[in-house]
Structure formats: structure tokens, C-alpha cells
Amino acid sequence: xxxxxxxxxxxxxxxxxxxxxxxxxxxxxxxxxxxxxxxxxxxxxxxxxxxxxxxxxxxxxxxxxxxxxxxxxxxxxxxxxxxxxxxxxxxxxxxxxxxxxxxxxxxxxxxxxxxxxxxxxxxxxxxxxxxxxxxxxxxxxxxxxxxxxxxxxxxxxxxxxxxxxxxxxxxxxxxxx
Numbered sequence: 001x002x003x004x005x006x007x008x009x010x011x012x013x014x015x016x017x018x019x020x021x022x023x024x025x026x027x028x029x030x031x032x033x034x035x036x037x038x039x040x041x042x043x044x045x046x047x048x049x050x051x052x053x054x055x056x057x058x059x060x061x062x063x064x065x066x067x068x069x070x071x072x073x074x075x076x077x078x079x080x081x082x083x084x085x086x087x088x089x090x091x092x093x094x095x096x097x098x099x100x101x102x103x104x105x106x107x108x109x110x111x112x113x114x115x116x117x118x119x120x121x122x123x124x125x126x127x128x129x130x131x132x133x134x135x136x137x138x139x140x141x142x143x144x145x146x147x148x149x150x151x152x153x154x155x156x157x158x159x160x161x162x163x164x165x166x167x168x169x170x171x172x173x174x175x176x177x
Contacts, residue, residue, distance in 0.1 A: 008099050010060060012108045015040050015050040023052060023059045027091060032157040039064040039089055048085075051108055053092075053101045061092035061101040065109040067116050070124070074150035075172050084174070085113035087123035090133070102133075106140055114177045122174035124152060129168070142173035 015023065017040065024036040039050045039062075048066035052059050066088065069081030087109055092101045113121050123142065125134045127149045153167040 008055075010096075010101060010104070011054045012051055012104050013054070015043060015052050015062075017044075019052070019059070023062065026059050026093070027062065030158065032159055032161065033155055033163075035089065035156075036062075042066060049109075049112055051105050051112075053096075053105055055096070060096040061090075061105055063090040063102075063105045063109055064088050065113060065121075067113070067118065070122060070172065072124070072150070072152055074152075075122070075124075075145070078147050079145065083117070083119045085109070085116070085118040085121040085177075087121065090123070097132075102136060103140065106137075110177055118177055120174055120176050122172055124170040124172055127169045127171050134173075137173050141175045143175065145172040145174055147172070 020037055020040045023040075024034060028035055036050075042048045042064055043050045047068060048064055050064045051062060053061040064087070066086045068086070069084035070076060070086045075081065087106065090102065090105070110121055122145070123137065125137060149169050149171050151167050151169050153165050155163055155165055157163050
């Protein structure tokens with residue numbers, strides 16, 4: 001699906017196997033735990049779709065949408081996640097922010113989630129360190145789930161193979177489809 005925003009044309013489409021190394025080099029060159037490959041694996045397994053926005057041959061943003069809802073126990077222990085799609089790993093390269101990229105990816109994710117039979121969609125957003133993203137999501141109709149903030153953690157690896165655990169305090173936002 002192509003999008004035009006202020007004379008800027010880009011395309012949002014599911015990732016392809018042949019593109020993942022490039023997507024990794026652009027989105028997460030310092031993370032040797034290969035998060036972009038893991039997101040593509042979710043798509044390969046039929047558990048979701050990894051949507052990438054492209055400016056010609058350059059990946060400029062992306063979101064993974066899972067059909068199975070959020071995996072974090074902090075959310076899944078408080079709400080029924082069945083029939084809920086879940087957006088994760090969202091990013092837009094700095095020079096492409098405020099140009100409609102994230103909005104286009106999210107709208108395409110919502111469209112596909114509906115086609116997949118999902119009735120709701122949700123995502124986690126940094127509670128204090130990402131106010132612009134939170135404002136965008138709220139503008140798109142996502143609302144705070146009302147159960148407070150929680151901490152998520154994930155592993156990353158540097159070029160030397162050294163692992164580290166990163167964490168972030170987030171809140172869950174959701175919307176009906």
C-alpha cells in the first residue's frame with residue numbers, strides 16, 4: 001500500500017526474507033541478537049506480519065503485528081488477550097518522523113488485524129520517555145488500559161557477543177477494531 005504525505009511517497013508492505021539483513025543494518029546495527037530477524041520469524045511462522053515502510057529501497061519504519069495479543073504477563077494476566085492483535089517493535093527513523101510513516105504502518109496493521117478476525121489491538125509505549133509516540137497513538141484512538149505502568153525487559157548482544165538486559169517502564173494502550 002503506497003502513501004503520500006506532503007510530497008513524500010512511501011510504501012508499507014510485509015517484510016520479505018531477502019530484505020531482513022538490510023532492515024537489520026538500518027534499524028538495529030548495534031544489536032547482534034538480531035531482533036529484526038526474530039520479528040520476521042513471527043511472520044514466517046504465521047503468527048503475525050512484520051510491516052515495513054519503504055522510501056524506495058530504504059526501510060524507514062516498521063511494526064510487528066502479532067495475532068496472539070501481548071505476551072507480557074503484566075497484561076495477559078489482567079485482560080483476555082484472545083482476539084487481540086498486538087503491535088510491537090515500532091520504530092521510525094529520526095529523519096522520517098512526523099511524516100505519516102508510523103500512522104500508515106499502524107493503519108495497515110489495524111486493517112490486517114481486522115481481516116485476521118481480531119476485535120482489538122494494543123501496544124506498549126514508554127511511560128515517560130516517549131511522549132510524542134504516546135500522543136500519536138492516542139490521536140489514532142488508542143486508550144490507556146487503566147491498570148498502570150509495568151516494566152518490560154529484553155536481551156540484546158553487542159559485536160563481541162556480550163549479552164545485556166535492557167528494561168523500560170511502559171503502559172499498555174488499546175483500541176477496538
